[in-house]
Amino acid sequence: MTDYRYIGKSITRIDGREKISGAAVYTDDIDFGANLLYAEIVSSTVAHALILNIDTSEAEKLEGVVKVFTGKDFPYKFGLYMKDRYIFAQDKVRFYGEQVAAVVARTPQIAKMGAELVKVEYQELPAVLDQMEALAEGATILHPDLGDYPHVPWFFPKPGTNVAHWRKTRRGDLENGFAEADHIYEETYEVPRYAHCAIETHVAIGKFDYSGRLTVWSSSQSPHTQRNLFAEALAPMGLSQKDIRVITPHVGGGFGGKAGVTMEILPAALATKLRGYAVKLRWTREQEFINTYQRLGVVAKLKLGVKKDGTITALDHKIYWDAGAYVEYGANVVNAVGLSAIGPYRIPNVSIDSVCIYTNLPPGGAYRGFGYSEMLFGLESHITTIARQIGMDEIEFRRKNAILEGDKTAYGAAMNPNGLLEAIDKVTKAIEWDKEYKSTDPNKVIGKGFSLFWKAPAMPPNASSSAFLKFNEDASINLIISGMDIGQGYQTVMAQIAAEVLGVDPSKIRVETPDTDRNPYEWQTVASHITWSSGNAVKKAAIDARDQILALVERVYHMSQDSLYLEDEAVKCHNQASFNLPLRSFVVEGIATKDGSYRGGPINGRGMFMPEFSSASGDPDTSQGGHPNVHYTVGAGALILEIDKDTGKMKVLKAAEAIDAGKALNPDLIKGQITGGLLQGLATVLYEDMRYDDKGRLLNPNFTDYKIPTAMDVPDEIIPIIIEVPQPDGPYGARGVGEHTMLPAAPMIANAVENALGIRIRSMPITAEKVAMAYKKHREQ
Amino acid sequence: MAFSHSFEYFRPGTLAEALSLLDQYKGDARLLAGGTDLAVHIKENMATPPVVIDVKRVTDFPGSRVSPKALYLNASTTFSDIVNHADLRKAYPMLWEAARSVASVGIRNRATLAGNICSAVPSLDVAPALLCYDAIVHVASSSGTREISIHDWFISPRKTACLGTEIMLGISITAPAVKHSGIYLKQGRYRGEDLAQAGLGVLITSDLQYRLAYCAVGPIPFRARAIEAVLNGKVLTAELISSAKAMVQDTVHPITDIRSSKEYRLHICEVMLERGLKAVEQRLNGAEFDSAEILGG
Amino acid sequence: MAKVKLTLNNETRTIDVEPCETLLDVLRDKLGMKSPKCGCDRGDCGACAVLIDGKSVRSCLIFAIECEGQHITTLEGISGDQLSILQEAFIEFNSFQCGYCAPGVIISATELLKSNPHPNLEEIKEALSGNLCRCTGYQPIFDAILKASKETKK
Structure with missing residues (x-):
């Protein structure tokens, strides 16, 4: 294993002092x-x-x-x-x-x-407030001019209907697949809309x-x-x-x-x-709830075929999205899931229909997880149920069907290297899955829930990142990039990458928020792609700067570049231990020669990254043939849930989540994503949801009635687990994890409720009220 | 957020001054105490008073007194004052628990008990305690003071017996003469700050008298006297609790709203009654526990 | 317009305000203190928390005119020339991500540690329950407060 100086270390965030002192300037703070x-x-x-x-x-x-x-x-x-x-x-x-x-x-x-x-x-x-109604014959058409709207070539709108885009993925022979199955299970799952609730509107x-x-x-x-x-x-x-x-x-x-x-x-x-x-x-908080992107609502119809030994033979997954009044961004959520609704499983015969439907509700758009949370709620609920139905341990079932490196994805490309099995094993162990959990309180029962997850960045094939890097007189660095540190620690990690290449401590690297006039191009900070994509660009910019430095030293001192390396803010030589040229002596001012003239000058690095292998040109009827997703990040989660049988109140006693980060560039920051993302996911399943009246008016446009978790609502214990199976084209092997951390939350809760009470709830959120009333009914029957 | 409404502001230093302002501006004035409700109402155009009279600097409200036998809390009393009062906690646990369940520290530091009672919302957390302790509300107008029983105080949602020309001075409680204990149970959507889906106060005395009051399950908070009648004079047994629970459906008439369905409210009212009775009996016998855990956290 | 005289971060200030202006808006727009943030404008989120006479309050629910003669402390006043032990702990434990809720969280935690220098976990949760943080999952915030409380001598 390579020994890194700054990579893989939990470096203190470089934006800490600014944000904790009150100095950090947000948009509303500017006069x-x-x-x-x-x-x-x-x-x-x-x-x-x-x-x-x-x-x-x-x-x-x-x-x-x-x-x-x-x-x-x-x-x-x-x-x-x-x-x-x-x-x-x-x-x-x-x-x-x-x-x-x-x-x-x-x-x-x-x-x-x-x-x-x-x-x-x-x-x-007439207002159409439900996607299934919008699909029905004779429904009011929201966009009669749909056929005239410009769109990306990988969207397939159906003019004359409310279908803005229909992603079809077909692989293998579905009919045969179901014919091979010993057991087939069909069910419908529903997920409402959700709001992001960033505290800044x-x-x-x-x-x-x-x-x-x-x-x-x-x-x-x-x-x-x-x-x-x-x-x-x-x-x-x-x-x-x-x-x-x-x-x-x-x-x-x-x-x-x-x-x-x-x-x-x-x-x-x-x-x-x-x-x-x-x-x-x-925006006021109310406007924030009413007129920004929302997470799309979903009705998912799942049909899964399995053999007695647990092998999945076929999947028919139909997902109907309530995408809202305008789908300029939301339709890509539908597209992304339409390519990936097999979940992290090896399934030979697949049919996916992911249908983007206009409704008279606010526009749907990107929300951490980009549709995968919604899809996984149904799929992972379904997996647990079908494993139980065939009498197989659900962990074993998942292990057996887990997608491995080289297996084919739904669109036919090979799956990237991944640590899914390792994640299953580590989570099972951390949560003590086989242990009998029993409540000492007669009013309470305890259930266990498990879920796998995966997600790929959803991006146009030519989404790119770039970076500039300039040395200052004292060998401190301005790293000029255009990704946004929205809290995940992007600036710190990019500084670590540049630091590793250039032998300069991250604390000496300043990363500022972007200005499109001065900072080089970055597509956007979405899709959990920024560590991977911008990280590659930053690494290239740092290597560019390093190459300039080494070339200069070679030219002036006639030393082979191969013998030179950077460490402790100096150029050093493998062959000559005494050689130590401090960067500060020349990175701006150049190196003085004997005749008093100088060589070199300011060192400025430049880097760019675009995934040139990516392509969205798969067949419109099957999605086969392209390479729309650059890679998937996978993981597993499990939790122990205590439920009050009468009130339905639930408490997560312990949760473990393992995620394959490829390479953890800053482990503490990844753990921060797990702690925060998991809670956000748990909130979507336990109490959040957007409620509309029959006129399409949001009934809870405030934190009084749209409940986001408080400090009182955290799990008693969260065990974050990092897996590192390197991503070959990632910076130091890294891939993104930001969105993924919330993905397993909803199915874990649904599965734990079934495990504890024997009731299967197929619509989110799974509130205390829903659990209590379902269990009351269950007992009365 | 900008206010589209402007108002004139007064800050009287004495009760007499405040009352004279109230007389002067008749129906045009609103009293401002902690402001945690009023500020929101003005922002959201739910209230548009031309005049706001800030009573926080009134220095001559009669002083608060807390003893195990009786309690008087004046109009300046904030929820934090109650939560931080160790003697009050010991003598009136139900009131203390209700106060602690209101919002969070930053609101409780500002919001007053008086302002809260005057808001008269159906989910008023302290109402069950005041109803169980048979509290008296003391109000003053320029023509004198009067006492209003808490049982006559709540008229309808957001409407009280307090007249527009009156200022609330405080509330008083006389504790039951015999050994007693109480508990407040609140069901919210999660453990954190929330408005009650349902709330229940239970008071029990050593001579087997029971007092029960619900909030958030009707237009106004109320005493469940029919259920009390079934319980009074009897030792708690599983059968007795069952017969009390059976009466909930006829006693409580909740509605469905954003916070809960009617059916869940009814169900929870039964669960609360059973667990509340058991818990308060234990507490009377000296048990110590956090009431927030009774309903599953 | 009315004149209000108050003490802000130990400096006496006199300003003209309309009665309907909130303390939050006045702090940000007329007094130059940008650390209190607007998150919900109705007292639900705690991002606007400041201390009045040592007690945390929601500055979005207070009219500036109410504050005559009072002492107001914002995060700027806590930071001063040197960050507090608590703030250093927040940096050490990554007790923030986007940072928007941090000023309010630190105000609440500062008030807590002043009245209860060695709180247990439940007391910390209770004290912070009015400060919404959407990023961290709160655990790193608890860690920082526990650390700061350990560094405060018993």
């Missing part, structure tokens, strides 16, 4: 001076309607209102993968809360008063100066993608990428919710019509 204006959005009060008239006259009369805007001012479309939405609603609103108009005023108070004076006249249309400020330059400060995971989408949307106004600058300060939590573009387009667009001003828009 803009006297010419700052505030926007307030007028939102749709109906889920589906024609806009007959918007009367802004009363608002315009209010002193302090600078201007009122409606959709007429911005007839421009935008979207990441499919351009299906407008900056403001045009003739139609498609969800409760959709932006209809904006009042821009001198103070937030006046803006709010102004917005209350805007009168919108609607003619209501969305906020953005647009400023269009008199020279025609647009700067947007935003709380975002995607500075470059935002710049590109702003440029595309605002191109009719003559703006190009070079005219737009996106600055992204610290982000107060993302979880996918701040990927792509949602409300940020509003202040960006408004600013273009208010030259010289800065225009600020900050």
Whole structure:
């Protein structure tokens, strides 16, 4: 095993002092001076309607209102993968809360008063609030112009219906597969919508100066993608990428919710019509719940065939997604799961239909896990049940069918190296799976739940990362990259990678938040790909800098580059122990020669990474032939759950989660992902969910009734386990883990409830109420 | 969040000043104590008072007194004052437990018992305790003071017997003359801060008198007197508890809302009754435990 | 507009406020203290926590005008010239990820350790239950507070 100096070490986070002292600057913390204006959005009060008239006259009369805007001012479309939405609603609103108009005023108070004076006249249309209804014959069509929407080539919309995209994956012979099976089990699972609940709401400020330059400060995971989408949307106004600058300060939590573009387009667009001003828009917590991306709702129909010995022969997995009113981002969630709904299993005969369906609910989009949590709730519940049905131990069943390196994925490519079996073994051991757990309290029972998980980054095949690195006089380094540290510790890990290559301590490397004018391109901080992709770019930039250093030393001192290496901020030589040239002596100023002239100059490294083997051009009817996913990260989890039989109250006594990080660049940060991600996952299954009334109005747009876990709600014990089966193309073998940590939570709880009480709950969330009432019914029968 | 509503602010230093402001502005004024409800209501346009009278600096509210026999808590008393009061905890465990179950430290440091009682929400955690202890609410107006029994206090959701020209001075409780103990059980959606799906206060005396009061399962918190009547004078047995539980369906009439279904509320009311009775009996006999664990945490 | 005089991080400040302005907005927009954050604006999340006369409160639920004559401490005031033992422990244990909830969490933990220098785990959980953190899963926060409490002499 290679002995690394900084890689694999739990280095203290480089952003700690800033964040813990209160110094860290978030978007809302920036002062803009006297010419700052505030926007307030007028939102749709109906889920589906024609806009007959918007009367802004009363608002315009209010002193302090600078201007009122409606959709007429911005007839421009935008979207990441499919351009299906407008900056403001045009003739139609498609969800409760959709932006209809904006009042821009001198103070937030006046803006709010102004917005209350805007009168919108609607003619209501039937609202479709359920994806199965939207699929039915004769359903109201949300997007009659679907056929005209530009989209990426790997989407397959069905114009004339509410199907925005249908990912079909076919492999082997399904009929034969089921014919070979000794036992077939079919069931339906349901998952509601969820909200990210980053503690910082969305906020953005647009400023269009008199020279025609647009700067947007935003709380975002995607500075470059935002710049590109702003440029595309605002191109009719003559703006190009070079005219737009996106600055992204610290982000107060993302979880996918701040990927792509949602409300940020509003202040960006408004600013273009208010030259010289800065225009600020900050979502309230209620708006955050109502009008940003949400996790998509799911109805999944599963049919699994197995032999007596436990071998899986066939899987038919139909997943119907409630993708909301606009699917410009959410359709890719559907796509990703449509390629991966076999889970981490070797299944020869497969049919997957992943159907993206428009509904009159807020737009679905990226949420930590990108659809895999929803898919795994059904699949891993199903696996536990079918193992029990054939009388096989569920762990053994999973071991037997676990996907191994070289096995074929659903789309036919070979599975990457992975430590799935090791994860199963380590979790089983850590949780003492075979131990009899029994409560001493007669009101309580204890159950055990297990789940595997996997997930691949969902990205366009050409998603790329790049990095600049510049040395300062004292051999400290500015590492200039455009990924976002949304809390996962990205900046620290990138500093570790550069440190390892260059022999400079990470504490001497400064990584700042990005500015698209100064920092090189990064696709976005999503998909758990950033450690892998940006890490590769940073490593290349550091190697580029190192090569420049070694070439210079070779040129000046006539030493072979092969004999030179970097350590302790100096160039050293394998063949000449006394040689020690401190980096600080030359990385900016160059090396002095005998005649007083200098060689070299500032050392600046550059690196870029794009996965050139990736391709999304699989067959539309089978998904065979491409290589859409770069790799999968796998793992396993188990927990011990105590349940009060009468109240249904549940407590996780112990949970273990193992994840194959390839190489843990900073083990403590991975453990932090496990502790945090697992709790987020447990919350989705135990108490969170978005509840809508029959008019499409969210009933719980606040933390009073959308319950996210508090310090009182943590498991008694979490055992984080790191597996390291290297990813061949990852930096030092690393692959991403950020999203995965929450994936096993829901099926583990469902499985533990069945284990303890003998009841199988197939709809999330599995609240205390649901458990208590189901068990009451079960007992009465 | 910006307020679209503006108001005039007064900060009287004495009760007389406060009452005279209240008379002056009649129905236009709202009293501000901890503000943890009022600030939200004003922000969300649920309240638009032209005048806000901050009573936090009123210095002449009668002083609070706590003894095992009687208790008086004045209008300045915050929930943290109650939670941090060791003697109160010992003598009135049900009230203490209810106070501790309200929100979290940062709210309890500010929110007052008086403000809370005046909010009269159906899920009012301290209501079962006040109902079980037969509390008296003391109010003052410019024409004098009056006492209102807690049993007459709650009129309907968010409406009390306190008139717009009155200011609450405090609440008083006289403890039962014989040995007694109490408990407050609260069912929330999780262990952390939550509004009650259902709450139950149980008081028991050594001469086998029982007092029961529910919150969050009806428009106003209420005493379950019919169930008390079945229990009074009898030693707790499994049969007795069963007959008490059987009465829940006819005594409690909850609704379905975002926090719970009606069916679950009814079910929980039964579970609470059984466990509450058993626990409070143990407590009367000297057992020590955390009531938050009684319903499974 | 009304004048309010208060002490902010040991400095006397006088400002003009409208009665409807919250302490949170005034701290951030008129007094230059950016550490209290807006997360929910209705007292649910704790990101706006500050100390008034040593007690943690939700600055989003307080009108600035109520604070006449009071002592307000924000995280800036705790940081001062040197981070506290508690803050150093937060750095050591990665007791934050995005960092947005950290100012409020540290305010609550500071209040706890002042009134109860050696809390047990349950007391820590109780004290922090009004500060929502979506990133860490809370365990690293508990670890830091326990460590800081050990470093505070018995």
